[in-house]
Amino acid sequence: MYSRHDLAWLNSAGWAxxxxxxxxxxxxxLEQWRGHDWPLIVTRRTPEAAPGTLCLGLALPPDTGRKLRIALLVNESAVTRVEHALPLRAAAAVAPARWAGPLAALLADAGPITLRAYGSLALQAVTGLNYLTKTSDIDLLFKPESLQELDAGLHLLQAYAPRLPLDGEIVFPGGAAVAWKEWRDAAGNDARVLVKDANTVRMATTASLRDLLG
Structure with missing residues (x-):
């Protein structure tokens, strides 16, 4: 199963x-990406995507002077491999100096909690191109495996938000993703939050999402 923000590499037929x-x-x-064998990003499926196809995206860095995002629809047979979003520890290697200390502390305090990066920080780490600007956020994916890990991870992100421009999503089992700041601000189990998954954008209660973790 493919998830939003996964990294997908195309084979020669896929690029052709x-x-x-x-x-x-x-x-x-596209020629640049093919030449370097850089991955594309798995995106939410569009209504016209037939079974057996995959929706992918490519975003150019801002220093090109063009805010260009390319959407591709490819057959799954055109994909040679898929990996989860880049671990934050790997992406942190290209972080600017102003983030280095707080990021190292965040990773140390995370312990068994796995954090992954997408967006500008991850794209710069994967390609070596200049995606990061002075106003860039650190887009994180946090996939808790239990209610205890959900609460611990949210506490961790809240603790470091004053020191780092943290953004991103909590991803629940099945791929239901909620912006962690929206989850933080939701009041009570009956609160409704915006959920994004592989196919749709919908509203759901925080209680229903917590139930996914048992």
């Missing part, structure tokens, strides 16, 4: 198909 159907203004970026 992507380039054959590309708009002229997208061809250079």
């Amino acid at each position: 198909g992507a380039l054959a159907g590309a708009a002229p203004e997208h061809a250079h970026a």
Whole structure:
């Protein structure tokens, strides 16, 4: 099963198909990604995505002067491998100096809690291109495996939010994702939050999501 923010590498046939159907203004970026064998990002499925296809995205760094995001629809057979979003520990290697100390402390305090990165920090780590700016956030994925881990992870993110521009999502079993700041601000089990998963965007109660963790 593919999850939003996973990293997907295309095989040669996949790249050939992507380039054959590309708009002229997208061809250079796609050629660059193919040449370096950089991954694309798994995105939410669109209504036109048929069974056996995968929705992928590519975002150019801001220093290109173009805020260009390319959406691709490829056959699953065009994908040579898929990996989960980059572990935060790996992405932290390219973090600017102002984040280095707090990030190291966050990782030390996380203990068994696994945090992964997506967005600008992860893209810069994967490609070496300049995605990070002075206003960039640190987009994290936190996938708790129990209610205790959910509460501990949320406490961890709250503790470090004053020191780091933390953003991102809590991902519940089955791929239901909620912005961690929205979850933090939700009041009571009957509170409704915006949920994103592989196929839809919907509203759900915090109680129903906590139930997924047993």
